[in-house]
């Protein structure tokens with residue numbers, strides 16, 4: 697059975713943190729949300745908690761570092777929905793707090809790039825056929841970071857920072873490629889958010905961190921593409 701819902705959203709890494717909050721806010725706005733998560737128990741629990749709030753939410757197993765898992769997730773999605781309106785590449789890792797580029801471990805860099813760059817690219821490729829079936833104009837949102845910016849880049853977390861710069865390049869490439877039918881592809885920085893990744897000292901709540909992502913998925917003009925956003929305003933790369 698495919699869902700009759702007019703709007704669908706698939707969010708990667710949505711079992712917790714910003715991804716889960718984005719799923720909750722989109723569900724609240726009438727989207728049927730699909731929770732992509734690599735941990736089956738946590739993913740099921742996240743989807744169930746949204747169902748308990750009265751929303752339409754489905755768990756889909758997804759490890760963004762595993763090409764087969766991504767293909768299976770796309771296959772599972774196609775059995776449950778006819779089209780995809782919003783893809784949010786949110787899943788990411790940050791493992792190099794306190795690392796220095798001069799001694800950066802190459803395996804750590806590879807692992808980070810695999811999750812934060814190659815993963816979103818493969819997820820986008822495999823979900824593209826369903827995005828192309830969206831009638832209202834599909835949107836892809838890549839969750840980036842302030843530290844991706846080449847204008848302000850310093851020494852902070854080199855593997856993570858480099859990965860988010862590369863993710864921004866993925867945004868530009870897909871935005872340039874996806875013109876017919878037009879699909880809006882944008883990068884967004886959520887700011888510094890209190891999650892497992894952001895820590896307790898961050899200045900923003902998950903609700904605040906989700907705000908611009910949800911705006912790009914819904915109210916932002918669909919003609920805006922190939923840009924980098926923060927606080928609902930375009931910012932420099």
Ligand SMILES: NC(=O)c1ccc[n+]([C@@H]2O[C@H](COP(=O)([O-])OP(=O)(O)OC[C@H]3O[C@@H](n4cnc5c(N)ncnc54)[C@H](OP(=O)(O)O)[C@@H]3O)[C@@H](O)[C@H]2O)c1
Pocket residue numbers: 708709710711712713714715732733734735738758759760761785786787788789811839840841842885886887888889890891892893894895898
């Ligand atoms: N928090 C901040 O201050 C901040 C600032 C700038 C940008 N961001 C970005 O915002 C996004 C969400 O971050 P967050 O703060 O919500 O982080 P988080 O709480 O650590 O959540 C990250 C999510 O990504 C998932 N994930 C990691 N590797 C995965 C994989 N291989 N396959 C599938 N899922 C995977 C995690 O799953 P598990 O639970 O299984 O680990 C988790 O659901 C990320 O892209 C991050 O870079 C965050």
